[in-house]
Amino acid sequence: MSVPEPSSASPEQQAQxxxxxxxxxxxxxxxxxxxxxxxAWAEDAVSEALLAAIEGLPRFGARAxxxxxxxxxxxxxxxxxxxxxxxxxxxxxxxxxxxxxxxMFLADGHFAQAPQVWNAPSEVLRQKQFLEVLEAxxxxxxxxxxxxxxxxxxxxxGTDEICQELGFTPTNVWQMLSRARLRLRECxxxxxxxxxxx
Amino acid sequence: xxxxxxxxxxxxxxxxxxxFICQACPIFERQVLGMREALGAWRNYRDGA
Numbered sequence: 001m002s003v004p005e006p007s008s009a010s011p012e013q014q015a016q017x018x019x020x021x022x023x024x025x026x027x028x029x030x031x032x033x034x035x036x037x038x039x040a041w042a043e044d045a046v047s048e049a050l051l052a053a054i055e056g057l058p059r060f061g062a063r064a065x066x067x068x069x070x071x072x073x074x075x076x077x078x079x080x081x082x083x084x085x086x087x088x089x090x091x092x093x094x095x096x097x098x099x100x101x102x103x104m105f106l107a108d109g110h111f112a113q114a115p116q117v118w119n120a121p122s123e124v125l126r127q128k129q130f131l132e133v134l135e136a137x138x139x140x141x142x143x144x145x146x147x148x149x150x151x152x153x154x155x156x157x158g159t160d161e162i163c164q165e166l167g168f169t170p171t172n173v174w175q176m177l178s179r180a181r182l183r184l185r186e187c188x189x190x191x192x193x194x195x196x197x198x
Numbered sequence: 199x200x201x202x203x204x205x206x207x208x209x210x211x212x213x214x215x216x217x218f219i220c221q222a223c224p225i226f227e228r229q230v231l232g233m234r235e236a237l238g239a240w241r242n243y244r245d246g247a
Contacts, residue, residue: 178211
């Protein structure tokens with residue numbers, strides 16, 4: 001469907017754009033919740049992002065896909081939420097999380113069970129079904145690990161920026177990211193790369 | 199020469215800031231690289247592609 005640029009659009013066409021932006025709400029909510037792990041904070045971030053998108057519509061100019069543009073706005077609003085909540089309540093670091101390597105290795109440091117080859121060509125890793133399993137696995141990460149991991153992988157912050165935002169030491173952040181990656185690997189092994197798909 | 203436990207910790211750490219007398223650790227490394235690719239694809243998918 002061809003829709004004219006918002007800046008030169010008629011009121012009817014403007015209404016079409018608003019409809020398209022509003023239709024993104026479930027996706028935005030899903031992403032905000034994945035990062036913030038708190039429904040009220042996520043609703044605040046999504047509402048602010050939608051409002052900013054609607055206000056920015058005349059300047060949007062159809063330079064990018066609507067979803068790309070609105071998700072970009074949401075990332076800023078989610079980061080604002082993280083900063084605001086960080087001021088209100090210090091996030092604990094995740095150093096008390098269980099170490100996933102405890103059961104991966106024997107006492108002598110060798111694998112308890114050799115890792116399985118994942119027969120996953122690039123095309124498979126981009127299938128919607130796989131991406132939804134991957135997202136479900138990220139959703140299962142414990143709150144603190146999940147929040148830090150998504151700051152790295154979705155908001156694309158460097159570890160130094162994460163340290164600055166959350167007041168953690170680099171060692172803490174690296175440890176949390178490592179544990180999150182190991183848990184993600186374990187979850188994908190269980191939910192996607194199990195025997196039936198290998 | 200270090201244990202698999204020490205080497206896999208380095209392979210994972212490399213994502214955010216290497217023994218390969220071993221058959222298991224290179225497989226682990228390919229899993230980690232696969233996750234890196236998958237996370238990139240997920241980010242594109244959620245960003246609108």
